[in-house]
Structures are given as C-alpha cells and as structure tokens.
Amino acid sequence: MMKFIGADPQGLLREVFVPAVVSLLLSITVGWLAIQRIDEANRAGRESAFVLETNEITLKIEERFKAYRQVLRGARALFAASQEVTRTEWRDYVAGLRLQADFAGIQGVGFAMQVPAAQLASHEQRVRAEGFPDYRISPPGRRDIYSAIVYLEPFDWRNQRAFGYDMYSEPVRREAMERARLLGVPALSGKVRLVQETTTDVQAGVLLYLPVFRTGARLETPAQRAQAFVGWVYAPFRLGDLIVGTLGESTSRIRIYDGHGEEPAALLFDSDPKRTADGKGLTRKAVLELDNRVWTLIFDEAPQLARGRGSATAEKTAVVLIGALFVLLAVSFTAARQHAIALDRTSASLRASEARYSALVNLSHDGIASLDQDLRFTFLNPRLNTLLGYPDGYLIDRRLDSLWPAADPPRVLALATRLRQGKAATYEQELRRADGSLLTAIVTDAPHLDAAGNLQGAILTITDISERKASEQRIHYLATHDALTGLANRAQFLDQMNTSLLLAMRHRTRFALLFLDLDRFKEVNDTLGHAAGDALLIEAARRMLHALRASDLLARQGGDEFMILLHDIHGPDEAEAVADKIRQAVSHPFTLEGTEQRISVSIGIALYPGDGTDIETLTRHADAAMYQAKAAGRSKTDLPARIPPGNA
C-alpha cells in the first residue's frame, strides 16, 4: 500500500518538521557565532583603522609644525645675514614663502622687537618715520620691558591690527616669549585670542616664537642670551584654519585641548562642536608635544564609519542568508529523501504487487488475455495459449473475433459499444483452436476506461467448459436414452409424445402410438444366455429403426418392450403398414451364439385422436391392443377393440 508523508501528520512531524527545527537551531547557533566573530573582527578592524587614522593626523600636525618652525628659522636667518632687516626684505622673504599656498593656517610671519622702557619713544619715532605716523606700542601704559610687532607679513588689514602690539604685556604670550628667550628654543604659546580676530568666525589662536639674538654674540648662559636678545620671529595661528588646512575635512571628530586636561576653556579646536558623543563610536586620546607645550587630541570615530564598520550589515546579511539557505537545503533534502523513500516503498510495493499478479495470471487455471481499444490481443497467459494451441505470439495484434467460429460484424460492433459504455459481461462462447476444433468457454470481458472515460482496452477471462459441457451432455443422454440399445428411453418418449400431442392438437394432424413386445423372448435368455438376449435386443432395435422414417421415434420402454411414435398418419392402415414392416424386419432370423434364432413381435396401436386425446388414454389403449395381439397368438398387430378400424 502506498504511503505518502502528507497523509500522515505524525510522519510529517517526525520526518520533516524535526530535521527542519534541528537545522534551524543549528543554523541560528552557527549564525550567531559567525556574527559574533564578524563583530569581533570588525571591531578589531575598526580599531586598527581608527588608530591608524589618528596616528596619521597626529603625525600630520607634528609635520606641519616642523614646517612652521622651518619657516621661522628661515626668517631668523635674515637677521644672521644682516644686522638690520628692513621691512622690504621681510616682506620679500615672506612673500617668497607662499604662505597661503604651502602653509595653510599660518596667519603671517612677524618680528616682535624687544624694546626696553628707555627706548620706547625713540622706537616709536623711528617706526613712524618709516611712513606710519600713527604708530604706537599698544596697549599703552608704563612697563619695564616692551615688545612691539614691527613686521608682520602679509601686511593686510587683519595683520595691521597687530602692528605695534606688545605681546609681552599679555601673560599667555609672555610665558612663551620668555621660554623662547631664556632657553633659546622655539616656544609655542597657550591659547590666546589673536589681536587680528574680529567679531565673526572667532577662532582660538596660538603663537610660535623663535628667539633672535645678535649675530656673533655668545649664547651659552641665560645672562649671555639676555644680553644678546633682540626680539622674536613669530607666527600667529588660527587653530581652525591651521587644522583644516593641515588635515582637510577629516571624517572623525577631533578636539584639541591646550595642556593635559579637557576643560572647555582650554579647547583649541573642535571639528564638530554640535556633535555629542553617543557612546557607540570609538574614542582615542593622543598627547602631542609641540615646542615645550602639550596638546591633548581627542578623536571620536566618525558616526558613519562607526555605523558602517560596526554593523557589518553585508556580512551579517550573508550569514543570515546562508543560514536560511542551509535550513532550506536541509528541509528540501529531507523532503527529497522522504519522497525517495516513499517512492522506493511504493515501487517495492508495486513490484511485489506486480509479482503477485503476474504469478496469479501465469498460474491461473483460466485463460486470461488483454485487448487494446480495437479489441486486438496484447497479452495471453500461458493457460490460454495452451487451451487455444496457437504458436507463441501468433494471436498478438489479432482481433478477438478472429477466434469466433464464424464472422459476425454486428456482434463485434455490439461488443465494442458495450465495452465503451464501461459494461462488463459474461457469456458462453465457442473459440476456434489452432487445430480447427472448437473450445467451448465462458468468457468474461471487463472494460478498462481512462479517467476521461475513454476505452483503453479490456481484460478477458476464459474458462474452458468443454468437459463440463460433454459431461452435461452425457448425463442428459443417459437420462433420455436406453443404455443397451441407444434408443430413446421411456421418459424421452413420453416427453416427445407430449410435444407431438400439442402439435397435433394445434395443426389438427394425426399420429399413432405403437406398443411392441417381443414374443417369448425369455426363452432366448434361458436357452442362449442373457448376453445373447442383449444382442438380439440390440439387433431388433436396429432393424426396427431401419424400418422407420426419420421423423418417427422408436424408444425402448424396458425389457423386450418398445414404443413407436408415427407422425403424419392419416389412418389406421398406414399405422398397420408400418407395424407390418416392423414385424417383417424382426421376423428375419438372428444369428446368436452360432445358431439361428427367430422371434416375432406383438404390436398394439392407438391413434390420436380416435383412441384418445391424452397420453394416459392413448398409452392405455396401445398397451391393451398389444396384449390383445399377444392373446390372439402373438406375432400380431392389434388396434383397440372398441374403435372400429375405419373410424380412426
């Protein structure tokens, strides 16, 4: 029996659902681990990329300051070349540096002269004489030592605001200026607001100072350096311009603080002031030492990088898809496997079933055949081949009616019509064997229709009933015939007489009933034996039969008694003539046991309708007439006494 998974909920649960859930759990676990690994790898990648990025930025700033320092050293070198550096020389030098193009962020390159209080007036006069009548050192007020920005190129409107400014008067600047002066090294200032600043786009500022000493002076000790000190070559920087000019538009957020802390007051630069840390991105802190000053750099990973790198969406999607694919594959593999098992079971079951049916068909005692829709044989089982006796394959593609004793197209048509209607039938049919004899068979045909109701063919079962038929015929023969002589027996005779009576009544014809009894037959038995008596009975029957017409009926009633039905008799004479003829035939000698024997027969006649119109009356009269003949000396024929012969 075929068994489909779909038809069995428990089988479905066991064979498909469980593997599906197991593979789902497996793929969720493996997928989760894979995503963890991706996250870890991604975070590590992010971190190393971020560290690289921040290192690069730090290095760029350092490199940029190295370049600035170089610029200032170049400017200081002017003083080494000549004691007096003129404004024009300064302007030419700075113009040659192409500050805007090559040193973004630097506001200018200037020279601030140290002016002792005693030289204040002469200093201001000298500068005014250069064509700046309004020149004065600012801010005003009395101080021991002044410094004055005398050169600042490019000498544009912004830098002109610083012209004459005493940076030394301001503590943050002074701290750096003193450091440079005392140590004789470049010094970077803390956070200041540059005097060049206006009210818009105010940025934090720093200044880088390089001390200038008189050429040729000894500079080993602080005292020698103080003695030889002339002023400062310096450069002011706006931090926003400097960092953007150095780094370009950086992706990550950078905050730069002056010093080690992160106090808002110390904030030099913030690339993205509006942004607040969301805790999702990476953060890194770097400390940069620039010319004896410390900057703290805080880097916050760019949000888009944190998102892009952090989620690793493509990889995770791939993991989920692979997991889903795995589950899908597992389920479809399981389903395919179950389908294959079911198919295997089905085909095994079909094979077993086919083997069973094949055995049944091949071993069947009945003939079995299949026909196509045109009633042509497509298969005959061995039994049918044996029954019909045709060579193997001879009947294949021949039509069923080729076996019929005679062609019968209307019956073929009727058979085909019935089969097309899907009706089966069982009927007796004679089939022609290969040797020409006829096989009597019971045939059952069963049509085979397809789903659309079209005839595909038919299956025949053919049961040989020849023997049964023969034995039935034998039984019938024995029931209706006398075993010794082969003549009809009394039952058959009475049956036939009944028919004759009905026919005669309907057609108003006549018939005669003759009763015959052999005379002194017992003597034959007694003298020659029973077998000789049998032989005489057989021979007497043969002679009587010979004396009769085919339409007449001779029967043996029993012992030595016989009965005859004579049809189409017109009168008693005709009956008597037949009786004479019989007596004549019996009177010839019989050769029995080597001796000749003679015998005679007494006959009584009754005529229909004269001697009776029913079997019983006619029989009684014939019997009585026969006994009368016996009584009259035997070898006689007699008619019933009551009826005058001519009246019959």
Ligand SMILES: Nc1nc2c(ncn2[C@@H]2O[C@H](COP(=O)(O)OP(=O)(O)OP(=O)(O)O)[C@@H](O)[C@H]2O)c(=O)[nH]1
């Ligand atoms: N051989 C032989 N004898 C039979 C058969 N049936 C009956 N008989 C004998 O036939 C004889 C018939 O005798 P009956 O008709 O009574 O007497 P019968 O000798 O013919 O004398 P009548 O009829 O008076 O002339 C009996 O002896 C029966 O035993 C038979 O089938 N074969």
